[in-house]
Amino acid sequence: MSDAQKKFYLTTPIYYVNARPHIGHAYTTIAADVIARRQRLLLGTDNVWFLTGTDEHGQKIQRSAEAAGIPPQRFADQVSEQFRSLWQRMGITYNDYIRTTEPRHTRGVQRLFAELYSRGHIYLDTYTGQYSVGEEMFVDGPPGTIGPDGKPTETVTEENFYFRLSSYQAELIDRIEADEDDPKAFRIEPEARRNEVLSFLRGNVAAASSTEGVILSEGGKAAESKDLRFSSKGNPYVPGALKDLSISRSSFDWGIPVPEPAASRTTKKHVIYVWLDALTNYMTAVGYGSDDPAQQEQYKKFWPADLHLVGKEIIRFHCVYWPAFLLAAGVPLPKKVQAHGWLLFEESKMSKSRGNIVRTETILDAFGSLLTPKPVLSTSSTASSISNTVSSRPERSGVEGSASPEPPPPPTKAEQDLFASDVLRYFLLREIPFGQDGSFSFDALVQRYNSDLANGYGNLVSRTLSMIRQYFSTGEAVGRLSGYAPVPPLENDETSFPLNEAIRSSVGVVLGRTNEAFEENDFGRLLESVWSLIGTTDSFISEKAPWKLAKLDSTDAIITLRQVLYSAAESIRIITALLYPVLPYSTAKVWDQLGLGDIEAAARNGELNDLTWGSLKPGTKLGQLGPIFPRADKGLIQIMTDAEQNGSSTPPTPSKFVDEKTTHTAPAPSDPTHPGAAPRTSLLPHENPGTQVGASSAPVPELARPPAPHSEAPASGVFAGSAASDTQQIAIDDFVKIELRVAKVLVAERIPKADKLLRLEVDLGYEKRQILSGIAQWYTPEDLIGRRIIIVANLAPRKMRGLESHGMLLAASHGEDGKPILATFAESDEIELGSRLK
Structure with a gap:
């Protein structure tokens, strides 16, 4: 491994x-913390x-600071401390916590601005337009236009x-299209975001x-024209679609001054707007x-x-503006940007306005x-070893031992x-496919906790x-075995462990799957694989019934009993090592109960990387036993619901998961040179206009477009059809005008604030195109990706x-409100994409 590969x-x-x-x-x-803990296991702290x-x-x-009656710095100090305190409370293992008001950040941002300026990548320009004083923003319209604050605008010139x-x-x-092994490649995941x-x-x-009258396809050889160019991979693009970007403002002063x-050169003091300010934190934090x-x-x-x-x-800020800034400054690009989806609460997107x-x-x-004192078994001079757990009913635990005198x-x-925090970590990473939207509810949280953690992992450890x-530890069974050596590991004497092969094989399969899942940050698949091993181990115990073996007056039965329990304990060791990045606190308790000591020390010295079967040393003394995941009563759901309804007087933070209502209704300027215009770019929609910037939810430097009314887009086509009895007849000449073609769904995703709409990208063989469809209440994006469907290809754009x-x-x-069933072809059908139906 090269030096460059020995860091993350x-x-x-x-x-x-x-x-x-x-x-x-x-x-x-949480996702970042899991990745960091995993990388430390591989590369060292x-x-x-x-x-x-x-x-x-x-x-x-x-x-916000003015509304609170305090200076901006004090306001930022207070809220930033809430973030820092929460991460510490949750055990987040960040190495650095950057604040954009720190001198080190200010110095770095100004240096980057100066570098871009000296290289000729920044220029000064002016714009004259109508300015709303109350809202401190430009709006379109002639002099005297009524602004979003309800008052006439003023004519203002701003540079x-x-x-x-x-x-x-x-x-x-070219960099985004480049092959993954190309050193100049800029990777974006998931594929939907890259597209x-x-x-x-x-x-x-x-x-x-x-x-231009040309037909284009991926990798096509059509000649370039004044309206089209081709990338290094042969894919067409429209030159000039990307416009210059405003990166300073002079209408307010809470920011980093232009150096x-x-x-x-300016007539007024300028501050560097948050596009350039916020994104640069990634470099200023490391020097x-x-x-x-x-x-x-x-x-x-x-x-x-x-x-x-x-x-x-x-994604646009990180995958268009940020790499462009770095290229202009001669700075290497980050290797990968990975985007996740929105978090939905009770199937609705979390929203400050919805509460x-x-x-x-x-x-x-x-x-x-839930973590209150429980009776545990005391550790004594007769403490058991590995071949050796705690239950009055070991066939299915839940009660974990007799009461300790102390x-x-x-x-x-x-x-x-x-x-x-472990409970929340597990739920979010197991329940929500990383990169897609996911749902959160208190009911699902409690249900997943009880089924997977309390009844699954926790019960396996306990029993x-x-x-x-x-x-x-004591009793007649052990007395009959006095003089026997500890059961050896499987790899040392396979004939002694013929009944363990099922678990050993399962471990090998799971290790391969989890390594792949970790590499791809596919946390759901990672946890699903580990839980399959938990299920296999649990079934193994139930099948071998050690509680029955313990009652048999047979040396062979007792040796088999030791083999069964050793195998279960070894499986738990491997499961616990795999789960450590996800459940650091809970796995520490299990590791200690296994008699293996401090899991953090094990992480540092490489013990958690040893997943070889049989590495658990027979004879290891167990630690003090106790509950890992006490069951949660459903009353906990009401407790959390009440807590949120009573809430705090401090409004929740609007962030990347939040629809934040804009405070104005003015239309966006159409002039791309307008400092309040959309970012002098074209086609990519801004999903949450006026609220997101850089690496956060800061307002963008351009004018925010007003939110559309929260009503559904009208149904169209087959989804707005009338009953069959009302069908209007058409002539054959009308029918042949309809161009039906076979297409494959490449991308499918929800559209913010449109509960019924999905945005699809489909491949027609000769071209790719975008289609919006009102089927979100019947089909999830995952249902559609990869399907071969039939589309009306010559419908006028809408x-x-x-x-x-x-x-x-x-x-x-069937019926006016019936579920639409898509007309599709199977993958096995021999029909080319773009084929016309006649």
Whole structure:
């Protein structure tokens, strides 16, 4: 392994401090913590750097502080401390916590701005337009236009610095399209987000190709024209689709000042807007811009970042603007950006306006209350060894031993928080496919906890270790075995363990699956694989019935009993090592009960990497036994619900999982040179306009478009049809005008604020196109990806929710409200994409 491969640097978004954190923030941070813990196992503690922090500049922070009657810095201090305290409460193992108000960050941002300016990538321009003083924003319209604050606007001229983003269209496309092993490749995951970014960068290829009268296909050889160019991979794009970007503002001052020599050219003081400010945190945190030799060495070691974790709605900032800034400055690009989906609460997107945001503290307090003192078995001079657990009914545990004469001390608040944090970690990572939208509910949380943790992993540990202790510490069974050596590991004497092959084989399969899942950050598949091993081990115990073997007056039965319990304990050791990155607190308790000591020390010295069957040394003394996951009563659901309804007077934090209502209704400027316009770019929709920026939820430097009314797009085509009896007859000449073709669904995803709409990208063989369809209540995105469907290919384009739909799906349904059944072809059907139905 080269020196460059012996490090791993990953980041979360930096969270915007206009209010307090919630489980949306926790989701991203938990995922990052799991990855960091896993990488430390592989590379060592000193070679992994995990960054999180807060984004604290911008006009919204300034306004929030004014509303609170305190200075912006004090406001940012208070909210940032809430994030930091929550991460500490949850046991998040970040290496650094960056704040964009820190001097080290200010210094680095100004250095990057100066570098871009000196290289000629930043220029000054002016814009004159109508300005709403009350809302501090430009709006379209003639002088005297009524602004979003209900008052007439003023004619204002504002100068802005612009970044030459348009210069990087072709290079960005080439790097994103590059093969994974290409050193210049810029990786974006999942594929749906990669396709989204490429679609944005390529522009409206379909419209341009139609104008030029050429038919294009992936890798096609059509000649370039004034309206089309081709990437290195031969894919078409529209030159000029990417426009320059405003990166400074002079209408407010809560930000990092533009440095010299650029500052001397302006008539007013400019601050660097959050596009450039927030994103640069990823470099300033590891030493960019520092004159300290130690910081310079750290930057040299860890940059470029190996992984940026972001929400899908801020993918554009990280995959278009950020790499363009770095290319212009001559800085290496991060290796990969991975986006996750939205978190839905009770099947609705978490929204400040809906009041359905869940605070992480609610879950920590509720589940932490389960961790109360329980009776445990005391450790004595006759403590059992591995071949040796605790249950009055070991065939199915739940009661974990007889009462200790000296009960352990009550758990501390920190222990309760870490236990509850494990519960939340497990639920979010098991329940939500990383990269897709996922649902959260208190009911599902409690159900998953009881079924998987209490009745699954926890019960397996309890019943196994209970029987080891019960059968091999004192009593007649052990007396008959005096003089026998400890049972050897399987690999030393396979003839002694013929009945363990099922578990051993399962372990090998699971190790292969979990390694792949870890590499792909596929947490759901990772946990599913581990739980399959838990199920196999549990079934093995039930099949061999050690409680029956213990009653037999036979030396062979007792040896078999030792073999069975050793195998179960060894399986638990491997399961626990695999689960450590996900459940650090709970696995520490299991590791200790196995008699293996401190799991953090085991992580540092490489013991958790030893997953070879038989590495658990026979004769190892068990630790003090006790409950791992006490069952949760359903009353916990009501406790959490009540806590959220009573809530806190502090509003939850709008973040990447939040629909935040804009405070105005003014239309967006159409002039791309307008400093309040959309980011001087074209086709990619901004899913949460006016609220997201950089690595956070900061307001964007351009004018936010008003939210569309929250009503469903009208049904169309087959979904708006009337009853069969009302069908209007048409002539054959009308029918032949309809062009039905076979297409394959490449991408399918939900559209924010449109509960019925899905956005699809389909392949027709000769071209790819976008189609919007009102089938979200019947089909999930996962149901559609890869299907061969029939579409109406010559339907006139139609705009819905700001997106253009080029076609319509063909489906059948029974009755007005019946579920539409898509007309599809099987993969085995020998029909080419684009084939016309006649």
